[in-house]
Every structure is written in C-alpha cells, then in structure tokens.
Amino acid sequence: MTGPNTILIIDDEIQIRRLLEITLTANGYKVLQSGTGKDGLIDAATLHPSLIILDLGLPDAEGIEILKKLREWYSKPIIILSVRQSEDDIVTALDYGANDYLSKPFRSAELLARIRVALRASDNKKEAEILHFGTLCIDLPNHAVRKNDEILKLTSTEFSLLSLLAKNQGRVLTHQYILKEIWGYSYVEQTQYLRVFVAQLRKKVEDNPSKPTLLVTESGIGYRFGE
Amino acid sequence: MKPTKGIDKKSTSQPAKTAGHYAFSILVIGITVLICIPLSSNQGYHVVSYLLLSVVSLLATFMGIGPVFVASALSALVWNYFFIPPNYTFHIDKAEDILMFGLFFIIAMLNGIFTTRVRRQEQLALERENRTHTLFQLTRNLSKASGTNEVLNVANAEIETHFGITPYFILQNGMNKLIINPEKKDSTFLTEKQHSIAEWSFTHLQKAGAFTQNFTADENTYIPLPGAKITPGVLVYKAKEQFSGNKKTFWDTCITLIANALEREFLEEQAQKARFLDESDRLYKTLFNSISHELRIPVATIMGASDTLLNSNNSADTQAALCSEIFTASIRLNRVIENLLNMSRLESGRISARPNWHEINDLFNKVTEDLQNELKPFNVITSISENMPLVKIDFGLMEQILYNLIFNATQYAPVTSDITLSAEHVNNFLVLKVSDNGPGFPEDALPCVFNKFYRGTINKTGGLGLGLSIVKGFVEAQKGIITVKNRETGGAVFTLTVPSEKPDIEHFEINEP
Numbered sequence: 001m002t003g004p005n006t007i008l009i010i011d012d013e014i015q016i017r018r019l020l021e022i023t024l025t026a027n028g029y030k031v032l033q034s035g036t037g038k039d040g041l042i043d044a045a046t047l048h049p050s051l052i053i054l055d056l057g058l059p060d061a062e063g064i065e066i067l068k069k070l071r072e073w074y075s076k077p078i079i080i081l082s083v084r085q086s087e088d089d090i091v092t093a094l095d096y097g098a099n100d101y102l103s104k105p106f107r108s109a110e111l112l113a114r115i116r117v118a119l120r121a122s123d124n125k126k127e128a129e130i131l132h133f134g135t136l137c138i139d140l141p142n143h144a145v146r147k148n149d150e151i152l153k154l155t156s157t158e159f160s161l162l163s164l165l166a167k168n169q170g171r172v173l174t175h176q177y178i179l180k181e182i183w184g185y186s187y188v189e190q191t192q193y194l195r196v197f198v199a200q201l202r203k204k205v206e207d208n209p210s211k212p213t214l215l216v217t218e219s220g221i222g223y224r225f226g227e
Numbered sequence: 228m229k230p231t232k233g234i235d236k237k238s239t240s241q242p243a244k245t246a247g248h249y250a251f252s253i254l255v256i257g258i259t260v261l262i263c264i265p266l267s268s269n270q271g272y273h274v275v276s277y278l279l280l281s282v283v284s285l286l287a288t289f290m291g292i293g294p295v296f297v298a299s300a301l302s303a304l305v306w307n308y309f310f311i312p313p314n315y316t317f318h319i320d321k322a323e324d325i326l327m328f329g330l331f332f333i334i335a336m337l338n339g340i341f342t343t344r345v346r347r348q349e350q351l352a353l354e355r356e357n358r359t360h361t362l363f364q365l366t367r368n369l370s371k372a373s374g375t376n377e378v379l380n381v382a383n384a385e386i387e388t389h390f391g392i393t394p395y396f397i398l399q400n401g402m403n404k405l406i407i408n409p410e411k412k413d414s415t416f417l418t419e420k421q422h423s424i425a426e427w428s429f430t431h432l433q434k435a436g437a438f439t440q441n442f443t444a445d446e447n448t449y450i451p452l453p454g455a456k457i458t459p460g461v462l463v464y465k466a467k468e469q470f471s472g473n474k475k476t477f478w479d480t481c482i483t484l485i486a487n488a489l490e491r492e493f494l495e496e497q498a499q500k501a502r503f504l505d506e507s508d509r510l511y512k513t514l515f516n517s518i519s520h521e522l523r524i525p526v527a528t529i530m531g532a533s534d535t536l537l538n539s540n541n542s543a544d545t546q547a548a549l550c551s552e553i554f555t556a557s558i559r560l561n562r563v564i565e566n567l568l569n570m571s572r573l574e575s576g577r578i579s580a581r582p583n584w585h586e587i588n589d590l591f592n593k594v595t596e597d598l599q600n601e602l603k604p605f606n607v608i609t610s611i612s613e614n615m616p617l618v619k620i621d622f623g624l625m626e627q628i629l630y631n632l633i634f635n636a637t638q639y640a641p642v643t644s645d646i647t648l649s650a651e652h653v654n655n656f657l658v659l660k661v662s663d664n665g666p667g668f669p670e671d672a673l674p675c676v677f678n679k680f681y682r683g684t685i686n687k688t689g690g691l692g693l694g695l696s697i698v699k700g701f702v703e704a705q706k707g708i709i710t711v712k713n714r715e716t717g718g719a720v721f722t723l724t725v726p727s728e729k730p731d732i733e734h735f736e737i738n739e740p
Contacts, residue, residue: 087623105561192584192730195617199586210588217589220622 005119006030008049010040010066011081012059016104020053023108029115037061044074051119054098056082056089064096071097077118081106087220094174094221101172101221117170117227131166133214133225136205138166147205157182158201165215165225174222198223248290252298255282260305272310276327279306280334287338295342299335303328358477361389365481369488378492382485390478392467396452397425398460398489401497405429405460417447417463425449425461432458438469453483454490517680517691521563528556562634566693569627570679573700580621580705584730587611587618587650587657594629595648601634604642612651618727620657624701625725631694632661632721639665640718657727662720667713676711698723 007029009020014035021031032047034040037058044052052070056063063082070078077099082089085103093101099121100114131138137146143159145152154162160182165173176188187193198217202209216226259282263275279302287295307317311324319325365385372378379396386394395417400406405426417425424442428435428449435441436448448466452459462482470478532549535541541549572578591609595602629648636646644664651658668676675681677699682692698721702709707725714720 105557192617192619195584195586196730199617211592217586217593219585219589219593219626220583 004028004030005050006032008032008043008052010034011055027112037066040066041069044070051077051115053079053081056080056084067096067098077122079114079118090221091174094172099171121171138163152204161197162201165223169225170227172218172222172224248294249297252286252294256298256301267310275310276306283335284338287335287342292339292343295335295339299331303331362480365484369484375492378488392464395463396460425463429461437466452486452489454486457490459486459489459493521691525556525560529553566691566697569697570693578704580624582619582621584617584619585622587615590625591648593626594633597630598633601637605646608645608647610649615652617730618657620727621705624705628698628701631698635694636663655728656724658724660720660722662714662718664718667719673711
C-alpha cells in the first residue's frame with residue numbers, strides 16, 4: 001500500500017477525536033472523523049480508511065450495531081475504543097468482528113501499538129509459512145516448532161493452539177473462539193481445558209513461563225500472542 | 228400468651244344449675260320430713276318445725292333465692308299439713324303456729340336475699356379480678372412487643388379474645404395523614420367512603436360510625452386512638468353491640484393502652500428515622516468533602532501543569548517533568564473514579580461474581596503490571612504454592628481486590644521494603660495473602676479498617692477511604708472472607724479466602740487427538 005494509512009475515528013466526543021487526531025497525525029497517519037454512527041458508515045464506504053476506531057456509545061446508534069453493519073462488507077481492522085470495560089462488552093465486540101478493544105481512559109502508546117499490530121496483520125494477508133518470534137520458530141506446513149534451534153515436542157493440540165495464536169499475533173482471541181477453532185463447538189464453555197493447555201504450552205515455549213511474553217493472558221477475555 | 232377466661236362467658240350453665248338446686252332443695256325437705264315423721268309422735272310437732280327451719284336456713288347459705296323460697300314454702304305447707312293438728316289439713320288454730328308458719332317465709336327470704344347479695348358481690352369481685360388480670364396481661368404483652376407490627380398483632384389478638392370483634396387499625400404516616408393501604412383487599416378492606424369517615428374521625432378526634440353520633444349509617448365504628456401527644460391512627464371495627472357499664476370502661480382502658488403502645492412505637496420509629504437521616508447527612512458531608520478534595524487536587528495539577536506548558540518557554544526537561552505530573556495526576560483521577568464507580572456498583576447490589584477458571588500467575592502478573600510504577604521502589608515477592616491448581620474466581624473482582632490491597636501497601640510501607648503476595652489452595656479454598664513492612668494498623672483501628680471512609684492516620688496521598696471497603700465488598704461478593712492482622716515483625720497482612728473448587732480435567736486429556 002502506498003501513502004500514509006488513513007484512520008477513521010467514529011466517536012461523538014470532540015475532545016477524544018481531537019486528541020486522537022493530534023496523536024495519530026504526529027505518528028504519520030492520516031485522520032478522518034465522524035461524530036455519529038450514520039456519518040461513520042457513509043465515511044467508511046466512501047473514503048475507504050485502512051482502519052476504523054469505533055466508539056460504542058454513539059448518540060444515534062449502538063456502536064455494536066454499527067460494528068455489525070460495517071462487518072457486512074468492511075474487512076479491514078476495526079478497533080473499539082470505549083468507556084465500557086465489562087468483560088461482556090469486550091467479548092461481544094470481539095465476537096462481532098472487532099480486531100481489538102481498548103477502554104477509555106487509554107494510553108496513547110498502547111493505542112498506537114494496537115493500531116500497528118492491526119495494520120500489519122491486515123497487510124500481511126498472504127500467510128507466511130514459517131513464523132519467527134525471537135528464538136521461537138514455527139514451521140506451519142511441517143508442524144514443527146523450534147526454540148533456539150531445538151525441536152520442541154508438542155502434541156498436535158498444542159501445535160494447533162500455538163499456531164492459531166501465532167497466526168493472529170497481536171490480536172486478542174476470545175476463549176470461546178479458540179475453543180471453537182481447536183476443539184469444536186461443544187467445548188466453548190470449557191475454559192479450564194484451554195487454561196491447562198496454555199499452561200503446558202507456556203512451559204515449552206516461554207523463556208520464563210511465570211512471566212509469559214508470547215502467550216499473553218487478556219484477563220477474562222482470551223489470549224493474545226505477544227509481539 | 229394464655230388467653231384469659233372471657234368475662235361475658237361466665238354463666239353458660241346457670242339454668243341447668245338452678246334446676247338442680249330446686250330439685251335438691253325439694254329432696255332435702257322430703258328426706259327431713261321422712262325423718263321427722265317418727266320423731267313427731269313422741270317429741271311433738273314443734274321439734275319438727277325447728278328442724279325444718281334449720282334445714283331451710285342451711286340451704287339458704289349456698290342456694291339462690293328461688294330454691295330457698297321453694298324449700299321454705301314446701302316445709303311450711305308440709306309442716307302444716309302433716310304435723311299441725313288437726314293433721315292432714317291446712318287448718319291452723321294456735322297463734323304460735325301461725326307465727327311459726329310466717330317465720331318460715333321470713334327467715335327463708337332474708338337468708339336468700341343475703342346469700343344472693345354476697346354471691347353477687349363475689350361474682351363482681353371475680354369479674355373485676357378477671358378484668359384486672361386481662362389488663363395486666365395486655366399491658367405486659369404490649370410493652371413486650373417491639374415494633375408497630377408486633378403491637379398491632381397483640382392488639383388484634385387481645386381484642387378478638389375479649390370482645391369478640393375483629394379490629395382494623397389504620398395508622399398515620401408521621402405527617403398526620405392516615406396511610407391508606409389500597410392493596411389490602413381482605414375482609415377489612417374499606418371503601419373510599421369508609422376511608423373518608425376514618426379520615427374525618429382522625430382529624431376531628433371524634434368517634435364515628437355505628438353506635439356514635441356521627442355517620443351513624445355506616446356499618447363500622449371508627450375510634451381515633453387516644454395517644455398522649457399524637458394520635459397514632461384510627462381503630463375500625465364492626466360493632467355488634469354498644470358496650471356499657473364495666474365493659475365500656477374495660478374497652479376504653481384497652482383502647483387507651485393500645486393507643487399508648489402504638490404511640491410509643493411510633494415515636495421510637497420517628498426518632499430512629501431522624502437518627503438515620505442525621506447519619507446519612509454526616510456520611511454525605513464526609514463523602515462530599517473527600518471527593519471534592521480527591522478530584523480537585525489532580526485537576527488542579529493537570530490545569531496548572533498544562534497551563535505552564537502552554538504559556539511559557541520551558542526547557543525540554545521542564546516540559547517532560549510537567550507532562551509526567553499531568554500523567555500522574557490523571558492516573559490518580561482515574562483511580563478515584565474507578566473507586567467511586569465500584570462503590571456505587573456495590574451499594575446498588577449490582578455486583579455478582581462470575582467465576583471462571585484462571586491461573587493465579589496471570590492474576591499476579593496483571594496486578595503487578597498495572598501497579599508497576601507504584602511498585603518500583605519496593606521489593607515485590609510473589610509466591611505460589613506448588614501444585615496450585617487452576618482456580619475458579621472472578622478475575623475482574625480479584626484483580627481490583629489485589630490492586631487496592633497492594634496499592635494501599637505502597638502508600639504506607641517504607642521504600643525498599645518487601646511487599647509479599649502469596650497464594651495457596653487449601654480444601655477447595657483459595658487463600659491469598661498480601662503483606663507489607665509498613666507501620667501496620669493501630670490495634671484499636673483493626674476492626675474498622677474495612678469501614679467506608681476509614682483512612683489511616685499517616686496518609687501520603689489522601690484517598691477516599693473507600694479502597695478497603697470495596698475490597699471487602701468484592702471478597703464477600705465471591706462468598707469469601709477477608710481478615711487483617713498486624714504482623715509480629717511489623718506491617719500488616721491481609722488474608723483473603725474464597726471458595727474455589729478444583730477443575731475436573733481428567734477426561735479432557737483423553738480426547739487429545
């Protein structure tokens with residue numbers, strides 16, 4: 001993609017929009033703004049932003065409804081930025097296709113990091129076959145994982161779990177999503193199994209399993225593969 | 228309560244008893260006459276008259292006037308017919324016999340009258356005693372009853388027992404208005420018109436309804452309850468009769484007693500309400516003062532620092548320092564807001580724990596990460612017991628609990644000291660401990676550290692005094708308990724215990740493809 005990435009902000013609070021505009025422009029993004037959900041939908045359709053930052057509490061519509069409408073055709077990243085911080089709200093937004101969720105008040109550095117991750121993921125659409133993360137190397141076609149050039153013995157479930165998270169690096173995957181992808185629909189409530197496998201996997205791939213940097217817990221929501 | 232015998236039910240078997248008395252007196256006279264027949268032949272007929280007279284007098288001591296009269300008439304006639312010559316006639320010759328004949332009646336009458344009078348006195352005394360006993364019982368029950376409802380229960384029961392009527396009390400609301408209870412659609416339910424009669428009786432302090440001078444057409448009787456200072460309400464009942472004499476006095480006394488008890492409860496409740504209002508007023512003021520302080524200080528910092536940034540030429544170092552101040556102030560502001568929101572969630576009862584499986588390690592990492600700036604000057608030690616299973620906890624609540632406890636520790640403990648975080652799993656309970664090497668709590672303050680608005684004596688950054696009460700609320704929302712102790716080596720240790728079963732993961736391993 002040529003030129004700066006354009007980011008559309010859909011938020012009714014002008015102060016937040018201004019703050020985001022200053023921060024994002026300073027970091028080399030082009031910023032578009034809409035104050036209502038309706039305008040946001042039109043702007044998204046006509047201006048083709050590379051990423052959308054969406055507030056959930058809009059004056060004219062529920063942000064979740066806007067998210068659903070956007071996701072009918074918009075395939076680029078959407079990051080939710082909202083004062084709502086209950087696990088339910090976050091999980092719902094992620095389940096409806098938001099790439100990430102940040103609650104207000106937020107730290108600008110955190111937001112910029114999430115934007116970078118989301119944009120990178122959407123740019124690298126064609127998937128690499130061998131993923132490198134520091135000393136860890138995941139060879140997807142050969143189902144092989146190496147750490148410091150040593151082959152790790154992973155069960156096939158562990159491998160599926162690791163590669164699922166790694167392929168979505170930086171993105172939060174909800175418990176339900178991971179359980180559904182790896183074990184199937186009937187296991188979506190069995191978060192304890194997921195916990196057990198993540199703990200096993202951490203012991204094998206993390207440098208320090210008690211301070212994980214690759215398989216990062218998003219409390220109450222899911223896991224994110226660290227950068 | 229043992230119901231006392233009703234005084235209006237005292238003589239249900241009276242007619243049967245009287246008939247028995249008549250039969251008995253006739254029988255006694257008959258036997259006496261039979262005994263006297265052989266006696267009169269050798270002792271003379273006057274002896275018979277003395278004997279009969281004695282028997283009649285004896286009967287008069289325990290029988291009513293009727294049977295005694297029958298006994299005396301019978302003895303006079305029998306004596307006259309069988310014993311006075313000429314025998315088997317009612318003819319009397321001698322003046323002394325005529326005198327004796329009359330004497331039978333006079334003595335019998337006098338005896339009967341006196342006995343009846345004595346017995347009537349006895350009866351009255353008994354009734355009086357009954358009434359006194361009942362009043363005593365009523366007074367005792369009323370004074371034992373606490374709360375308007377209990378007083379009403381006692382009153383209802385006593386009135387039903389002693390007067391056989393079902394009372395219905397309408398009380399006032401504290402502002403001299405009767406409380407109309409339209410939901411109460413039972414037998415005592417009153418029509419709107421009847422309610423207005425009750426209102427009238429209440430405001431005019433006059434009886435109304437049946438057997439009174441006002442609104443006589445109504446089937447109910449309405450009596451304003453005569454309190455000493457206020458009128459607690461109105462008594463409504465369906466009167467069957469108008470009480471009179473002693474019974475009326477008794478009724479009035481009962482009503483006064485009940486009214487006084489209701490008034491007592493009423494005034495007590497009002498005093499309590501006033502105390503409560505006073506208390507909440509005090510709380511409101513404390514809250515208002517500390518909130519305005521806690522909000523203003525960071526806002527002042529942000530305004531001041533940003534103003535300096537905008538209006539003067541600052542060196543890069545100064546700019547960075549000011550920005551850092553703004554950042555710190557905003558984090559503090561955010562903490563105040565979080566605590567206020569959490570408190571209001573707790574107060575409104577909208578906190579319900581939703582436990583799910585988590586690793587304790589994740590919890591400790593999250594909290595220490597969130598507090599990394601505050602924890603920088605300290606030596607943080609985390610210890611998790613070996614073989615710690617997954618725990619079923621509400622991560623969000625737990626995180627807030629540990630955040631507040633550790634944040635508290637950072638506010639009181641001296642820099643470079645240890646702040647220890649430990650976790651173990653004992654008998655399906657998760658036990659977490661947060662301990663520091665600060666000054667601990669004054670011994671007398673230990674019981675109230677979890678109270679709302681409790682604040683330590685040495686306080687670096689003010690604070691609302693809500694942190695620990697939120698901690699307690701969140702622990703209790705998870706059916707857990709939290710305790711605080713001073714450590715022997717100095718500092719405080721908070722121990723929280725929440726139920727957490729072990730996960731059942733056996734069969735899942737088998738499913739491994």
